[in-house]
Amino acid sequence: MPTPCARLSEHPLAEQLLAWYDRARRQLPWRAAPGMAADPYAVWISEIMLQQTTVAAVGPYFRAFLGRWPSIESLAAAPLDDVLHAWQGLGYYARARNLHAAAQAVVRDWHGRLPHLEAELRTLPGIGAYTAAAVAAIAFGERATPVDGNVVRVVARLFAIAKPLPAARRLIEAQARQLTPAQRSGDFAQAMMDLGATVCLPRQPLCRLCPWRDACLGHAGGRPEALPVRAAKPERPTRHGVAFWAERADGAVLFRRRPEKGLLGGMMEVPSTDWRAQPWELTEALVAAPLTGAWRLLPGAVEHTFTHFHLVLQVVKLIAPATAEASGAVGLWVAPARFTDLALPTLMRKAVRQAQAAAAPVATHRRSRAT
DNA sequence: CAGTCGTGGCA
DNA sequence: TTGCCAAGACT
Numbered sequence: 001m002p003t004p005c006a007r008l009s010e011h012p013l014a015e016q017l018l019a020w021y022d023r024a025r026r027q028l029p030w031r032a033a034p035g036m037a038a039d040p041y042a043v044w045i046s047e048i049m050l051q052q053t054t055v056a057a058v059g060p061y062f063r064a065f066l067g068r069w070p071s072i073e074s075l076a077a078a079p080l081d082d083v084l085h086a087w088q089g090l091g092y093y094a095r096a097r098n099l100h101a102a103a104q105a106v107v108r109d110w111h112g113r114l115p116h117l118e119a120e121l122r123t124l125p126g127i128g129a130y131t132a133a134a135v136a137a138i139a140f141g142e143r144a145t146p147v148d149g150n151v152v153r154v155v156a157r158l159f160a161i162a163k164p165l166p167a168a169r170r171l172i173e174a175q176a177r178q179l180t181p182a183q184r185s186g187d188f189a190q191a192m193m194d195l196g197a198t199v200c201l202p203r204q205p206l207c208r209l210c211p212w213r214d215a216c217l218g219h220a221g222g223r224p225e226a227l228p229v230r231a232a233k234p235e236r237p238t239r240h241g242v243a244f245w246a247e248r249a250d251g252a253v254l255f256r257r258r259p260e261k262g263l264l265g266g267m268m269e270v271p272s273t274d275w276r277a278q279p280w281e282l283t284e285a286l287v288a289a290p291l292t293g294a295w296r297l298l299p300g301a302v303e304h305t306f307t308h309f310h311l312v313l314q315v316v317k318l319i320a321p322a323t324a325e326a327s328g329a330v331g332l333w334v335a336p337a338r339f340t341d342l343a344l345p346t347l348m349r350k351a352v353r354q355a356q357a358a359a360a361p362v363a364t365h366r367r368s369r370a371t
Numbered sequence: 372c373a374g375t376c377g378t379g380g381c382a
Numbered sequence: 383t384t385g386c387c388a389a390g391a392c393t
Contacts, residue, residue, distance in 0.1 A: 051390045057379070091377030094392075128391045149389050166389090 013158075013215060014181040014188060020211035021191035026198070028055065029062050031190070038186065040114045040139035041072055047131045047138075048095050055197070061090050072112050076103040098126025116140040138186040145180045146189050147173050150196025155179070156228030157200060157218030164229040172228075200224075238310045242285035243272040243302070244295070245315050245355040248333060249322040253355075254290060255342060256331040268342045270351045271331060275311055282316070290331060293318045298358040304347040311347065315354050 022034070030046035032038040045065055049058040065086055069075040075083070080100050087096035102124040106114055114135065115121055121132040134146035147155075155161070155172045163171060181188055199206050205224050207213050218224035246254040255268050273280055273288040286295055295316040302313040334342060339352060 048390095052377085052388070053390095054379070089378080091379090092390085094376065095390090098391080126391070130390060152389080 011181065013179060013212065016211045016215075017191045017195065018181075018184055018187055021187055021194065024194070024198070025190075026194060029059055038139050040135065042066060043139040044114060044131075044135050045099070047134045048099050048126055049090065051095060051131070052092060053090065057090065061087070072103050072106050072114070075100065076107040076112075095126055101125045102127065114139065116142060118142065118144050134189060137189045141184075141186055143180060143182050143185045144189075145173070145177045145185075146193075147176050148193060148196075150193045150200070151176055153202060153228055154192055154196045154200045157205070157224045158212055158216050160217035160221050160227065162227075162229060168228065237277060238312060239275040239277060240279040241272045241275040241311065241313045242280045242282075242288075243270040243313050243315045243351050244289050244291075245270060245298070245317045245351070246291050246320050247317065247355075248320050250335075252333040252335050253339075254320075254331045255334050256290075268332075268344050269348050270315075270355075272313065275309075275313075279312075280314070285316070289316075289318075291318060291320055293320065298355065300354065300358075302347070302350045302354050304350060313347070313351060315351055315358070317355060317358070 025031075025034070028046075030038075030042045042062075046058065046062055049062055049065075068086060069078055069083075078100070080097065083100045084093060084096050087093055090096075105124055106112060116136060118132045118136045121127050121135055122129070127135070130146050130148055133144040134148075136142035136144040137146060145151075152165070152169070152172050155176050156165075156168065159175055161168050161172060161175070165172075176192070179188075195210070195212075199210050203225060205219075207216070207219050207224065210216065210219070213219055216224065218227050244254070254271065256271050258269050271288075271290045273285050282295075282297060289295060295318045298315045298317055302311075302315065304311045304313070336356075344352065
């Protein structure tokens, strides 16, 4: 085989796109005139403001912000409250806090100049993978490939990537990188995003206007609007658990708070075993019970589907003495009238219903539940 | 990982 | 009009 020369085959597409960009480029407040170097500070501010925010919304804020703080030093010296005030109405206010902190870090650690490399930019607060690549490419001409929602859509269609998101994310990023030319990578990045924003639209792509129409496998396939494929329901494993419905003679029921971190963090729950792949035998489950006694299995089971797994939760019930204390610090006895005060996730509301339905044998059939 | 953060546009 | 939801960063 000759020396690998894949890059040659990438140039035609990149050049077609850049030619389109030179013709169709939008004038945006933070964008340098053709052929002019971008102001890194302006690029940075704009990229932060554009996170999860439309171009139309950003415009006025960007102008006001740069008018008031035209340099990193001036921003770093500003009171945080002033910066937050300037951000008011734009949303995601952590961006303003991070921006202010990052400006001070740049003054302190980088002599007041933004670093050029993705990895360096990435260390600044508020700059993640996308923004680091965007600033590196647009402000400094580094060969970096920012991948936002527009780029995901354009690349998924160009290569007819049928693999659903988010699983396809890495593949799409890799394809986008391969497309990125060594020269004009900043223009290329902006061209990709412009193409997605103005031509390769989510619902009704304007393929007639697209510089890549002839090369686009999504267009060739006839249904570019169907790409990218979003998370078809991923196969969710089923897990099993046993919940312990302990009811005192006065009607109070034992609840406990879930750990602050993790699934349903900080929410209240009916105590239960672990949720595992294998179903539980009753005697085995009772080892995890918060109280000892004559636990009885209630008929039926609670089912609930989380993002990553399906849960089948059986409920066992114990009539506890009126004097029963939760053993250790495991829980809290709550009268039924106070259940509505509890922060109960839907799963646990289902469990409550299950236990209460079992206690009131009127039930002919349960209503269907929204999942 | 899964949840949270704001707002405005669009179905 | 109301309600859904984006696809960036952080915890």
